[in-house]
Amino acid sequence: MAMKIIILEDNEERRAAMRRCLDDRFYQYEARFFDDAAELIDYLRANLNDTLVISLDHDLELKPTPTGEMTDPGTGRDVADYLARTAPVCPVVIHTTNSSAAVGMEMVLQDAHWETRCVLPCDDLEWIPTQWFQSIRRAIVGPLRRSVEGRSL
Amino acid sequence: MYAGDLTIKDDKVADLTNLSGTFQFDDEAGLRAVAEQLRQHGLEVEIGAVRFFPSDGSRPVILE
Numbered sequence: 001m002a003m004k005i006i007i008l009e010d011n012e013e014r015r016a017a018m019r020r021c022l023d024d025r026f027y028q029y030e031a032r033f034f035d036d037a038a039e040l041i042d043y044l045r046a047n048l049n050d051t052l053v054i055s056l057d058h059d060l061e062l063k064p065t066p067t068g069e070m071t072d073p074g075t076g077r078d079v080a081d082y083l084a085r086t087a088p089v090c091p092v093v094i095h096t097t098n099s100s101a102a103v104g105m106e107m108v109l110q111d112a113h114w115e116t117r118c119v120l121p122c123d124d125l126e127w128i129p130t131q132w133f134q135s136i137r138r139a140i141v142g143p144l145r146r147s148v149e150g151r152s153l
Numbered sequence: 154m155y156a157g158d159l160t161i162k163d164d165k166v167a168d169l170t171n172l173s174g175t176f177q178f179d180d181e182a183g184l185r186a187v188a189e190q191l192r193q194h195g196l197e198v199e200i201g202a203v204r205f206f207p208s209d210g211s212r213p214v215i216l217e
Contacts, residue, residue: 001210001211002209002210002211003210003211003212023174024174024175025158025172025173025174026172026174026206027174027177028177028206028207028208028209028210029210030210052212137172140213141160141168141170141172141204141213142160142167142168142204
């Protein structure tokens with residue numbers, strides 16, 4: 001089964017740019033995008049051990065229901081709080097313009113011994129193939145995190 | 154011929170991989186051969202730097 005690259009991001013243009021980067025270099029992994037924190041947490045409950053890296057936005061737009069009502073999709077902090085209650089399994093990249101929220105997410109994850117990297121979005125989408133993808137690559141490729149057998153990354 | 158990417162840090166190869174969406178090489182021996190070629194050209198390849206990403210999407214492995 002292919003390992004998963006999990007991304008919380010509700011902006012379609014950002015998603016498309018991220019997918020282009022991942023399809024080019026990490027084509028062998030399954031990239032899964034979410035725009036709702038609760039849905040992502042449900043997915044992680046079943047798939048966290050098959051996850052290679054998680055990338056989290058913080059602020060998410062309200063979502064319309066079929067009846068026209070707006071629902072709150074939560075925030076990246078909800079996901080960070082969930083992860084902090086579990087054993088670390090992979091790096092987490094935090095990509096949000098909400099810098100104070102990013103600090104909080106990083107603190108709660110690091111306190112729970114999760115490896116984190118922060119990216120501050122800038123210049124429309126230019127940060128995605130540069131800072132964001134560099135952080136994703138570094139998170140996936142290294143630093144080394146050996147398994148008991150000393151062979152798996 | 155082989156394709157992937159590498160990172161050089163402090164004049165040493167910190168990571169060497171088969172990550173290339175264009176060529177998608179899936180051969181551990183080829184990646185080891187690249188590492189050996191780099192050594193023969195005088196580059197130090199750090200222990201644990203040679204990292205192979207299987208094409209089936211399974212967990213990456215350290216080759217050497």
